[in-house]
Amino acid sequence: MKRKTFGPVTSQQVAQIAGVSQSAVSRTFTPGASIAPATREKVLKAARELGYRPNAIARSLNTARSRIVGVVMSYFDNQFYPQVLETLAQKLDELNYHLLLFVGDRDGNVDRIFDQIMQYRVDGIVLASVSLSMELSQECVAAGIPVVLFNRSEESGIVSSVNSDNETAARQIAHFLLAGGHHRFAYVAGIADSSVNQARQKGFTETLHRQGIASVHVVQGNYDAEQTRRAASELFSVSPTPDAVFAANDHMALMVMDVARYEFGLRIPEDVSVIGYDDTGPSGWPSYALTSASQPVEAMVQATVALLMKQIDSGTIEPEQVVVPGQLVVRHSARRPQAGVVEKDGVSLFQLQEVE
Amino acid sequence: MKRKTFGPVTSQQVAQIAGVSQSAVSRTFTPGASIAPATREKVLKAARELGYRPNAIARSLNTARSRIVGVVMSYFDNQFYPQVLETLAQKLDELNYHLLLFVGDRDGNVDRIFDQIMQYRVDGIVLASVSLSMELSQECVAAGIPVVLFNRSEESGIVSSVNSDNETAARQIAHFLLAGGHHRFAYVAGIADSSVNQARQKGFTETLHRQGIASVHVVQGNYDAEQTRRAASELFSVSPTPDAVFAANDHMALMVMDVARYEFGLRIPEDVSVIGYDDTGPSGWPSYALTSASQPVEAMVQATVALLMKQIDSGTIEPEQVVVPGQLVVRHSARRPQAGVVEKDGVSLFQLQEVE
DNA sequence: CTGAAAGCGCTTACAG
């Protein structure tokens, strides 16, 4: 019915040249399949001549395994995410899986993307910077597709997630600032209903309240550079001006530092201390030297991939919430407390002896 | 032979429920196929009930179009690339194409990656931060797979590429620095045999030589943070110290600025001017305010996608070398010349009246 | 170890 055009080489063609059956060709390229060394050699030789590569698409159709993982990500200007993406691609590659990338609109228009992902019959999905609606989660479970939320979680607990210990870290930051002798606190929030923002805000403000701080000035940065600029301006415009600012992520914290220094002429940390969350590359740059709660990318990605593989291999989906511990990396953007900062492998960390 | 497990819903199942043939289901989901509205409705209803989505993998097998573009990228810590990736994913998505991401080893071990890419029968390939060997290029042409090199090129001209006008921009930078009254020039090189490095180095040094500058201190940053740190240290350690440094990209330029300021206590631009290339996000941050040659990501990606689509649609591969013009964005990391800097849409640009 | 053949889930001439 159709005519064979001069497309890529097929196993059929290789078989012909090698003088074996098409099955033999297939077996040659299927690890563990039973094939005589001699046959194998003939096939490999012919394959080399023709430049044959097995068609992964066709393979997927039989095996019902695409070896593709769909990844939805946004906020590419926040270094944390590209770093995650790079690591994810590498770790998947090691397992011979591949990564189909989708960029999430910030509007959270997941449904359309989700539809696209599903069409490719991915073996698993990683959602970073976007959350999944209840409905879609259900559908994944029904379809038997593992999903893991990366750096976000869902209350229902119906879908797996990997996070750092946001609330604990935020509490630690509160104690760090308290111990550093600060008095007027501010919090630059991320998108209000994002799970990480909630956990960080909760840990921070609750701890402060418990320690007798009556109020925390909360402004919305929404993980967005421009909004953060405005939020920071507001922060430093109304008096009393804060002497300690915790931004829900580094991306916003760096912006806060720039606004403080270059628009308000404030010295950091003499006039105001700034702390972030993520410990991304730029935070370590001397111009910023941002004190920040680390999110161990390597460990978090490792956990993500492990979760995915476990579910793919077992064929069953048992949601798990993984929490990877992080550390408060102390640099120079915040006044240091007298005690509690320890040196470890060349970096300074804050060790909290929390007595709750 | 095989038993149907409870996987995703198939068109067959939808057909059964809708009481139509499987062909009808297929047509319903094939834009432009001839299908009666009434039939279509029945199918859509059944599809909705079952949560049916056409299997893109199976579709690819017939159409010999995967609607997948393979992208090889590295240097994720250089903001330029994530930005490119994000834009690329979005533009492809608009055309209903998808992006399979591969992370290139810095060793340039393209072959293995290439093999993987080919197995998925991608409709096109974008190589950013990695170049293709002659051999592989041939193989792509033979297989009829469009390839475009992004931000790099190949002498042979056998494969398409998209670049900014590296040499012109570098010449402009030389003139800018000359006009700014600098005398001792240095160049922080990227990987020596990368095409963009060569073009930038050539444009810069040749222009300087032609204007009577006897020597330019060239050090190797190799696009790598740590190597750049060392290179910068060397630069500022041997006297006479340069008063003008052009780094082959922003990523290195930022590092040079940090080393100059925080390790050598130099003031920028009073003691030394620094210029970069890419005009990425961090360059605009007040802490750096890096003067930099812009690479218009949007336009470059647009050109890349256009090239790809043209070749995919036509089925023929005619290599094209696209050069997108950029501009020298003037900020505060380099002394400004008396004349030539103009204000445009809120940014300062250097307009060269080159008299060659 | 090997080949013939069924089947994966679609698309698309073909004949109505």
Added chain:
DNA sequence: CTGAAAGCGCTTACAG
């Protein structure tokens, strides 16, 4: 406009 059927390039029981 519609359905039956061939075919896309593989994998994998099955029977030797």
